[in-house]
Amino acid sequence: MxxxxxxxxxxxxxxxxxxxxxxxxxxxxxxxxxxxxxxxxxxxxxxxxxxxxxxxxxxxxxxxxxxxxxxxxxxxxxxxxxxxxxxxxxxxxxxxxxxxxxxxxxxxxxxxxxxxxxxxxxxxxxxxxxxxxxxxxxxxxxxxxxxxxxxxxxxxxxxxxxxxxxxxSDVLQGPVLANTIIGDGHSRVALVARADDYGRGLMEATKAALEGSGATVVLAEAYDPKATNFSPVVQQIKGSNPDAAVVIGFEEGTQVLQGMIESGIGPDQIGVYGADGLRNTDLASLVAQGNPGQLAGMKGTAPASxxxxxxxxxxxxxxxxxxxxxxxxxxxxxxxxxxxxxxxxxxxxxxxxxxxxxxxxxxxxxxxxxxxxxxxxxxxxxxxxxxxxxxxxxxxxxxxxxATIEVYTYDEQGQLQTLRTEVSKLNQ
Missing domain, CATH: 3.40.50.2300 (Response regulator)
Known part of the structure; x- marks a missing residue:
């Protein structure tokens, strides 16, 4: 055994x-x-x-x-x-x-x-x-x-x-997410994640990779995924004055993204990123009903499927x-x-x-x-x-x-698109 x-x-x-x-x-x-x-x-x-x-x-x-x-x-x-x-x-x-x-x-x-x-x-x-x-x-x-x-x-x-x-493991996904953010020219990054093993684990892997590449992590905060109000999370992101923000969540992440757009820190203003928990063909419609294009430009990573x-x-x-x-x-x-x-x-x-x-x-x-x-x-x-x-x-x-990790995005119509895949390996 x-x-x-x-x-x-x-x-x-x-x-x-x-x-x-x-x-x-x-x-x-x-x-x-x-x-x-x-x-x-x-x-x-x-x-x-x-x-x-x-x-x-x-x-x-x-x-x-x-x-x-x-x-x-x-x-x-x-x-x-x-x-x-x-x-x-x-x-x-x-x-x-x-x-x-x-x-x-x-x-x-x-x-x-x-x-x-x-x-x-x-x-x-x-x-x-x-x-x-x-x-x-x-x-x-x-x-x-x-x-x-x-x-x-x-x-x-x-x-x-x-x-x-x-x-x-998210030990493999985190560096791809970090490289995507840095490759887009961002250097001040806010990270928020649901307070569970998935959220904390991917946040820490991404944070380590960002800092290892010279970026500054201005916020790394776990939130209660069962909360009824995510305004404090949004305000923490905005208050950290980032040029990019990462939301590591499941369905509750749609509320964080909605708050970010309403507070002027949506994909039009800063880089916005997600991960596999938010990779959903319906995400743009869930975040901005009637105007899914508001999520255009958001990117994320996920194990390629x-x-x-x-x-x-x-x-x-x-x-x-x-x-x-x-x-x-x-x-x-x-x-x-x-x-x-x-x-x-x-x-x-x-x-x-x-x-x-x-x-x-x-x-x-x-x-x-x-x-x-x-x-x-x-x-x-x-x-x-x-x-x-x-x-x-x-x-x-x-x-x-x-692992083969997909980098995805949402287009002007809010449609999910795959940009590329990257192979991430453990050095053993």
């Missing part, structure tokens, strides 16, 4: 490539009947059938991220089953529950999914919701894999070797109603890595296949599909699964050692 060790890495940013923007959302179509059962230690007993569950947002602030992630789970399962399944048997229908953006609900959902005896859980989407369930899941010796947790907290988390993520055109086409054929694709490739890769690890371990027992998840993502013969990778494993070949979200190359902490 690999255990999380303290990995402290410097970050470099490399290779820029233009990509075509794409976007996508839909229904989950999953069984959502609650069992009410409590988790059982070692719920996955190795019965020869790989059983999966998810805890993902069906309601709450991140509900727009639910459809692409849920459908990515469904699509991955169908792809695996069409290729013969895992251990020669199909993966059964996935048991799904709502994380809802509330710790108590997420915890109850995890209890219900664990109670069905799953071998692995996909999710949660939000870092805060994963922190609400990680001890339950990994403590039950069940694998947890998130496609969208980016808080640096998880790198060193004591999870017994059962937690993994295909989304990159739309770079693989072949995957995008296949997913949209599978789920035509999708209108948002963020983190769908990363979630798909969670399911694939788990399934391939079970194949390599020749067991659906998470105490056995958890040891193989890192191994199937690096140092072997390259393969990109479940069918090809599975055939190589059956032939006794070590594999290196390169996912639809990119090369995974997991570190011993169970997370990508590099």
């Amino acid at each position: 690999h255990f999380r060790t303290g990995i402290r890495a410097a970050v470099t940013v490399a290779a820029t490539a233009l990509v075509v923007a794409a976007c996508g959302g839909g229904d989950n179509g999953q069984d959502n009947e609650g069992t009410g059962e409590q988790p059982q230690t070692g719920a996955g007993k190795g019965n020869g059938v790989l059983e999966l569950g998810y805890v993902l947002p069906e309601t709450g602030q991140l509900a727009y991220l639910g459809p692409p992630q849920i459908q990515a789970v469904n699509f991955a399962v169908e792809t695996i089953n069409d290729a013969g399944g895992v251990l020669g048997k199909p993966i059964p229908a996935v048991v799904g529950r709502d994380e809802a953006g509330q710790e108590a609900v997420a915890a109850q959902s995890a209890d219900q999914v664990l109670g069905t005896g799953v071998d692995a859980i996909i999710g949660a989407a939000a870092s805060g919701m994963s922190l609400a369930i990680i001890d339950k899941v990994t403590g039950a010796k069940v694998v947890q894999c998130s496609g969208s947790n980016t808080a640096p907290t998880f790198t060193d988390y004591n999870d017994g070797g059962y937690y993994f993520r295909t989304a990159p 739309v770079d693989n055109e072949e995957f995008v086409q296949r997913l949209q054929e599978f789920a035509p109603q999708l209108t948002e694709l963020q983190f769908a490739p990363q979630v798909y890769d969670c399911v694939m890595a788990i399934a391939l690890a079970a194949q390599k371990a020749n067991s659906d027992d998470p105490t056995k296949f958890a040891n193989e998840i890192v191994n199937v993502t690096k140092d072997g013969e390259k393969c990109t599909t479940f069918a090809d990778c599975s055939a190589k494993l059956q032939a006794g070949t070590d594999i290196d699964y390169d996912g639809v979200s990119g090369p995974l190359d997991f570190t011993e902490a169970g997370e990508p050692g590099q």
Whole structure:
């Protein structure tokens, strides 16, 4: 069993490539009947059938991220089953529950999914919701894999070797965001972030990168995301006299952006930036109803989710109603890595296949599909699964050692556009 060790890495940013923007959302179509059962230690007993569950947002602030992630789970399962399944048997229908953006609900959902005896859980989407369930899941010796947790907290988390993520740590995203700001000619930067592990983690990573490049951080403040009035946050930004401001938030960030525009520090006056939590095709309409062009020029960064055109086409054929694709490739890769690890371990027992998840993502013969990778494993070949979200190359902490980060913007009509992607790597 690999255990999380303290990995402290410097970050470099490399290779820029233009990509075509794409976007996508839909229904989950999953069984959502609650069992009410409590988790059982070692719920996955190795019965020869790989059983999966998810805890993902069906309601709450991140509900727009639910459809692409849920459908990515469904699509991955169908792809695996069409290729013969895992251990020669199909993966059964996935048991799904709502994380809802509330710790108590997420915890109850995890209890219900664990109670069905799953071998692995996909999710949660939000870092805060994963922190609400990680001890339950990994403590039950069940694998947890998130496609969208980016808080640096998880790198060193004591999870017994059962937690993994295909989304990159914000240690990788922060420098790209900082370089974007500095590249636009800004040198006095205000940072505000929601007061949780995601917000603080990305704010600190961005702050360090900004200061390391010679910029002055005039404000670095965490705010209560459950506040009813964000005017004090806006006034702090304005009072710091920045030439650029970064808002690291979820849905509540729209209120901060509204206040900034009303106070004369919108994208027309200073550089305004966001991150993955605000990357939403509807953001401009939510911020300025009837006049989405007011957000024109705002930029941000996010783990790239739309770079693989072949995957995008296949997913949209599978789920035509999708209108948002963020983190769908990363979630798909969670399911694939788990399934391939079970194949390599020749067991659906998470105490056995958890040891193989890192191994199937690096140092072997390259393969990109479940069918090809599975055939190589059956032939006794070590594999290196390169996912639809990119090369995974997991570190011993169970997370990508590099990431492709998208730089996005909003145009004069308030439409979300991808400007470019940048590869960010850990120096290990």
